[in-house]
Amino acid sequence: MATISDVAERAGLSRTTVSRVINQHPYVSEEKKKLVKQAMEELQYVPNSNAQKLRKQKTETIAVYVPRLTNPFFSQLVETMEEVAAEKEFQLLFCQTRYNKQQELSYLQLLRGKQIDGLILTSMENHWTEIEPYLTYGPIVLCNEYDYEAKVPMAHLDQVMGGYIGTQHLIDRGHQSIVYCSSEPGGSRVSKGRQEGYIKAMHQAGISIKPEWMYTDQFTIEGGKRLFYRLHNLKERPTAVFTGSDEVASGLIFEARKNGYRIPDDLAVIGFDDQPVAELMGLTTVKQPVHQLGRTAMELMVEQIQSSQKISSNRVELPFELIIRDST
Amino acid sequence: MATISDVAERAGLSRTTVSRVINQHPYVSEEKKKLVKQAMEELQYVPNSNAQKLRKQKTETIAVYVPRLTNPFFSQLVETMEEVAAEKEFQLLFCQTRYNKQQELSYLQLLRGKQIDGLILTSMENHWTEIEPYLTYGPIVLCNEYDYEAKVPMAHLDQVMGGYIGTQHLIDRGHQSIVYCSSEPGGSRVSKGRQEGYIKAMHQAGISIKPEWMYTDQFTIEGGKRLFYRLHNLKERPTAVFTGSDEVASGLIFEARKNGYRIPDDLAVIGFDDQPVAELMGLTTVKQPVHQLGRTAMELMVEQIQSSQKISSNRVELPFELIIRDST
DNA sequence: TATATACATGAAATCGTTTTCATAACTGAT
DNA sequence: ATCAGTTATGAAAACGATTTCATGTATATA
Incomplete structure (x- = not known):
């Protein structure tokens, strides 16, 4: 494979000049520029990007960490991020933490090894104090999390507000016994915030929350089905459920209908995200502007990489939207 | 940031020895090994991976190209591939071609720039003859495509068989006027193969295909909705539809129900893939073993990178499964 | 005892670029 | 005529690792 030296030799010039042409430096005469370009063409030369990265100390690569891709919320996020990254001529390194602290920490080494210019976290398994030290090695941007x-x-939403809006909607519909089921496992901020919003709305309405109304760790269609049977078996069944994702809501409704429940009369269900499945299932849901979330996060990242000074804090908060359909 | 020289100095040894410890070469005494490890620890040393890549001429990175991630078929594929790559200690560079020839070709430069060790294509926008030359620069594996x-x-399925199975099922159910709607835009092999299977089944059953029974370029829920209205407006409406994806099938059913159609009595619909939404919508579908497909492709890739000789051809064909639910 | 072989270490070359520094020619202003 | 600044080019150092080669010592073999 041809190297820059081969090109230089063929053009009868120095490596420096060839490099200047590659990097569009000024101060190269048109004449030599042509010679170089011709030689590159003839040799089918493409610069070795590892050599460039080593010398430039820049990789033009951004890593994005998601828990699992098949959660549509995250695949939408990654899709958008890749688009924006491509626009800005950055590559995307894709990592799944699988809701695993160790996995997340081990991927963080990428920053230290100079393999990436920056890192976008869409979820955080470890506490911030574990992650903060890595800021020495490169910028980190939070997205969603x-x-x-x-x-x-960071680009994110006010999850307390999200939980509040959804719960308030159910209260407005006249419900008093409302189950809360979080989507994110573990004690993520996102999940905690949403729960806080639920509690706030309930308190404001003067409803005291029963312990059997709180569920966690369900974040799939299967989880929604399981949730149904738990609720079905309660002595006092709730009349409404606030779920942390459209997946769970869909599974719940699916299984409820199978068991003869009419939705929303026997059970009202509200989802979260407004994924494509929400429309299909006729799901009332709290819509997150996923597209905008991903775009903003990636733009913040690129901005930070390209500006020399460190932008310590730049928080963008996006708005929710309540989408009312037939499940409430 | 500490370099290998710093570590060597602190340990009172040469860079060579430090490198040997990093790479677990034999012929390093336990004593020195300890010294090196201690020095690395104290300096919080992590090797610069760009330097390693440059010198080793290996990147431990594999790129995977998909058209768009929000197609659940592809996000499942990528999810699995990342898992397998992580197992084998490879990184995943993620690229979306957006069903665009140019985009695909421009991403192919990654191979020439030595940025990746290999490339997995899950779809092919360009003709193979356009892509073949890049084999000089590194291995390519086809997955799905x-x-x-x-x-x-390559790891793939016999799409002719897939199209055949689905169509035959509709014929078995007594249908004669069966619409075919492909999911993949353009003239991809996948799409062509499936169509061939449809034609084969129809011919075998002695049914002649009408031109208004063939649709292409629909591959989203919205596309399914549009398809419904097109069919609805036909003078002679078909009694069954074979769709190339569960998305399209779902959109179609959704809109049909909204317009008072009973499924499957007024219109039978069969999907493709068996995505989560298929169960929710009660969709009969031709299941593709996506998980296995992704795993096999990634394993073929790693195998090829790690074995010195070129494995010119190693075709793995996986089986379909017909999942019968309520839409047929 | 001579000699091949395994073990242990380091100096220097190498991977393929970009960057720094040096040099020189040309331009325009004083 | 001199000086400063712009334009144009190349030699050599630098990026941070690994690999090759050379050398020395300990151990086993004939």
Whole structure:
């Protein structure tokens, strides 16, 4: 494979000049520029990007961490991020943490090894204090996930508000016994915030929350089905359910209908995200502007990489939207 | 940031020895090994991976090209591939071609720039002859997409069989006027093969195909909705539809029900893939073993990278499964 | 005892670029 | 005529690792 030296030799010039042409430096005469371009063409020369990265100390690569891709929320996010990255001529390294602290930490080494210019976290398995030290090695941007202690750019939503809006809608519809089921396993901020919103709305309405109304760790269609049977078997059945994802809501409704429930009369269900399946299932849901979320996060990242000074904090908060369909 | 020289100095040894420890070469005494490890620890040393890649001429990175991630078929594929890659200690570079020839070709440059060790194509926008030359620069594996001219490893399904199975099922149910709607835009092999299977089944059953029974370029829920209205407006409406994806099938059923159609009595619909939504919609579908497809492709890739000799051809064909639910 | 072989280490070359530094020619202003 | 600044080019250093080659010592073999 041809190297820059081969090109230089063929053009009868120095490596430096060839490099200048590649990098569009000024101060190369048109004449030599032509010679170089011809030689590159003839040799089918493409610069070795590892050599470039080593020398330039830049990789033009951004890593994005998601828990699991088949969660449509995250695949939408990644799709958008790749688009924006491509626009800005960055590559995307894709990593799944699988809701696993160790996995997340091990992927963080990519930053230290200079393999990437920056890192976007869409979820955080570890506490921020575990992650913060890695800021020495490169910029980190939070997307969806947030942490008010963290002094880094972030694009996210006010999850407390999200939980509040959804719960309030159910209360407005006249419900009193409302189950809350979180989507994110573990104690993520996202999940905690949403739960806080639920509690706030319930308290404001003067409803006291029963312990058997709180569920966690369900975040799939299967989880929604399981949830149905748990509720079905309660002595006092709730009249409404707030779920942390359209998946869970869909599974729940599916299984409920199979068991003869009429939705929303026997059970009202509200989802979260407004994924494509929400429309198909006629799901009332709290819509997150996923597209905008991903775009903003990637733009914050690129901005930070390209500006020399460190942007310590730049928080973008996007709005929710309540989409009312037939499940409430 | 500490370099290998810093570590060597601190340990009172040469860079060579430090490198040997990093790479687990034999012929390093336990004593020195300890010294090196301690020095690495104290300096928080992590090797610069760009330097390693440059010198080793290996990147431990595999690129995977998909058209668009939000197609659940592809996000499942990528999810699995990342898992397998992580097992084998490879990184995943993620690229979307957006069903665009140019985009695909421009991403192919990654191979020439030595940025990746290999490339998995899950779809092919360009003809194989356009892609073949890049084999000089590194291995390419086909996944889902296939081409019998291509002498490269591939994991795929017999799409002719897929089209046949689905159509035959509709024929078995007594249908005669069956619409075919492909999912893949353009003239991909996958799409062509499936169509061939449809034609084969129809011919075998002695049914002649009407031109208004063939649709292409629909591959989303919205596309399914549009398809419904097209069919609805036909003078002679078909009694069954074979769709190339569960998305299209779902959109079609959704809109049909909205317009008072009973499924499957007024219109039978069969999907493709068996995505999660298929169960929710009660969709009969031709299941593709996506998980296995992704795993096999990634394994073929790693195998080829790690074995020194070129494996010119290693074709793995996986089986379909017909999942019968309520839509037929 | 001579000699091949395994073990252990380091100096220097190498991977393929970009960057720094040096040099020189040309331009325009004083 | 001199000086400063712009334009144009190349030699050599640098990026941070691994690999090759050379050398020395300990051990086993004939």
